[in-house]
Amino acid sequence: MGEIAEVLIIGAGASGAVAAKHLAEAGVKVVCLEQGRHVASTEFYGDKPEWELMSQRLWHPNPNVRGLATDYPIDTSESDVNPLMFAGVGGSTLIYAAHWQRFKPSDFRVKSLDGVADDWPFTYQDLEPFYDHMDVEMGVSGLAGDPAYPPMTPPPLPPLPIGKIGRLAAKGMNDLGWHWWPAPQAIPSRAYRGRSQCARRGTCMQGCPEQAKASTDLTHWPDAIANGAQLITGARVREITVNAQGLASGAIWIDRDGVEHHQQAEKVIVCANGVGTPRLLLLSGGDRFANGLGNSSGLVGRNLMMHPYAATVGYFDEPLDSWLGPAGQAIHSMQFYETDKSRGFVRGAKWNAMPTGGPLGMRSAYGGAPLEEAWGENLHRATQKRFGHSFEWGIIAEDLPDPENRVVLDDSLTDTDGIPGPKIIYRNSENTEKLIAFHLERQREAMEAAGAKSISTTTLMRDCGWHLMGTCRMGKDPETSVLDQWGTSHDVPNLHVLDGSTFVTSSGFNPTATICAIALRSVMHMLETRADQRVAS
Template identity: 40%
Template sequence: MKPNPECDVLIIGAGATGSLAATVLARAGLDVVCLEQGSWVEPSDHPHYSSDWTWQRRTNWNSDVNKRHHPDDYPVASDSSQVLMWNGVGGSTNVYGAIWPRYRPSDFRKGDEHGLQPNWPIAYEDLAPFYEIADKLIGTSGLAGDPAMPPREPCPTGPLPFTRAAGRLAESFDKLGWHWWPAEAGVISENYDGRPGCNGCGICNGCPRGSMSKFSLSIVPKALAAGMKLRTHARVLRIEKGLDGRAKGATFVDRNTGLTEFQGGKIVIVAANGVGTPRLLLASGNLANSSDQVGRNLLHHTLVSSEMWVDEPIESHMGYVASLIGREFAETDISRGFVNGFQFNCLTGTSSAGEAAAGWVTDTKAPWGHDHHGWFERHFGHVIGIHAIGDDLPNPENRVTLDPTTSDSEGIPAAKLHYSPGENDRRMMNFMLDRLADIGNAAGAFEVKLTDYRDQDGVYRTPAWHMIGTCRMGESAGSSVVNKWNQSWDVPNLFIVDGSVLTTGGVVNPTPTISALALRAAGYIRDNFDRLTGSVRSMAA
């Protein structure tokens, strides 16, 4: 095995959180090495430049790892959901939608609210400054002043243009007397930080221009400029632990040469997402798992969806992926028959080929035959898509484990996911479907399609793709994997900075909160590096 010189900080994963942590720590003058099992994704690689753009997005560029076959992927077995991830520099920001709302203050204190979820060991106020730092580093757009949220600084760029589809939907919300607000986005509405403003080309999953904050274009260059050393095609086999109980570094395979190498690090940070991180810890001899919580409490969000078609041509295939959000039902109201809440993400439509072949939100598609042209003329550019996304309750049996029969090309057991919505989640989903029907009626839609994602046997499945909660943060070592600084309770120089640490799921896309947490943890490591590593030196002495 080839050894490499020990570094100050070893980061596993060059996605959103790994690159943010690397930027903070390298700027502080620390020697940072980042191991990424995937490759660079060049702008020209994106499907936007292909004549079969829609087909590529549904196959080779599908955000679900199980619907594409990419050499950087590893196998993931799931009985319920999409598995949104991308192994490569920038991670899943190569294929995400960059909807950018923040958690609400109540999301951090569900234990006090109803006791069916734990409290976070931190409050919204602890994280608020790091939301602001993340927005400036990453480049976001939006409109400050939402009365449903705490005050915040203005976004670095103003809100994205309000589309005709958004206007029609806003009128519908006004008729119902419901909250709506222009969606915050990890997308710049004007030139910012050397990247061009969004041109509104259509529904997004990744952006070769960098208008949507693809972290390989927005953050990784900052980390490299500060001195981070990046190794691509470096698939980590396991994290090694010394006799002193602390992490020594990682054994990995250089997938270019086939050689096995060891990279030591005084601090080890894992940033491998809500599936990859528990998989790696379990494959590393059940590392950091005295609580038996590694891999447990997998959260996806409850999710139901709607497409509705209106007579007015609203050019719904144009613009950014999410036009507005609705937080009318974001807080718990037990008179609805369940705890927790949900919000609406109101979406653009799909491309002409997508509308004809498979739809997007509900898989509604044009009929073939003599009705095809008439259906297409009435439906294309007339659709409004809506996801209702809710806060699912954690269940320790919803989890990531190691598959006993399948492994990747390096012999690491595959990840195996099990997830099933609970009774509270199903009640919420039914309520959400009724509210989507209300929106369709208020919009004057001539057709409304709802989906609750039950299969032919009536079993609830979920297409939700947010894989979080599997190494959750908590107030005690017995009930969580990391403390309030993202630090392992069991392995003091091991930190986890990805979505696996989220204590609760909230009702929103998690990347803004994950990014803020990563910045907060990196700042803690930077400010306490001598203390955190001094104990290692004294033990070694």
């Protein structure tokens, strides 16, 4: 048995890295358990000819497709959407697109403004200083003054060029009188704190071989480790342990030789994402918490939100170099973000104008269709139409919390250590379907205004569950929430959750900026109130 950690963090992704860095810098003895491993930038295929081939398997964002031992299998047979994630140091930031989007003030007041879902237990203004701080730590590139937001502190780096696709998309939006803005990204437009300037390879979502994109293995873990944090990789946590006082006392974990260990801790922070965190809490608690640890509300695992993603692709005659990066977004739009009930639904979505990648596309998806549709001369025709001559307007559709959308423990599925895997039960709501239909119609207008010669749409991409939120929601009332506003369990005072599970609503934005800001706010509060906290002895 090793030393007792002051703080045990489970998961080394976005929120775990932020917590580890700031706790370690404050002199706290931190141990972090991560089931994945360190991934070197040389392992990514973005700078190699095989990039597209490997993106369909080894670097696919769906763990069920990758099937690595470091992943856990997920039953998605009752879900409209597949959850996407990566286990490793840096977590899903290794393969995210690095859209660095703040939520808007209205996102924290959904119940008060629109009469649905719930208000958050804090406001945009409460979170704003932590957004500012994270912009600097991540090295965000962007442009202040976006009229879709209140005035804010400028990010540390100027925006990346919006490129041919961004300018084309912007001209279309201008013709319609619609909002757009150079997109904020956690990708450095200039060399920043040891990271390279973005090389625009456009392979962000399969890992950045340039060590440019802000993934937390680069931005946070080196500082955390330099300040004494102990990061143990290949450490799969089976259960959070509880002592006789009902406090979290550590975790049982299994190493890659199959040996069990018990890491004792005074305090436990779970940062295992919106699927992994409820899975672990449901696996923990023993007889004392038979319904799962921290689950007196019955809401652990419920209210899963995953942002259904739809998209419109426009095809143009002129060459657009539309394989050029960054992969995530050139410009964004919040023209239809805020609620307008005359549309027949509430809430809205952010749009992102994105490149369309390399020539291979998804050839494997064509089996069974008439041969001449996908192959033969039409293969060349379709490739020449799309490749280098198209861009995509994507829709991050806000989905509202619904307790029936949930993570549960699967009856039969297990990971390579025999630990029960999660099952996802998730259906799109009528509100979401109306929202997507409306936005796709507007995107068609935007593409036509931009001069598209032809247009195609995807109404729902099944492999789109990048954003895993809501499954341990924060709130003031222990009967209707799992955590308080600081991410502390209502039931177990030394148990904390700092990942996307904490979200009360999903917004229509990519969540990592908000996950990190919430983690930082919670950790700062933890440090300020350190002397008053109950801990396991």
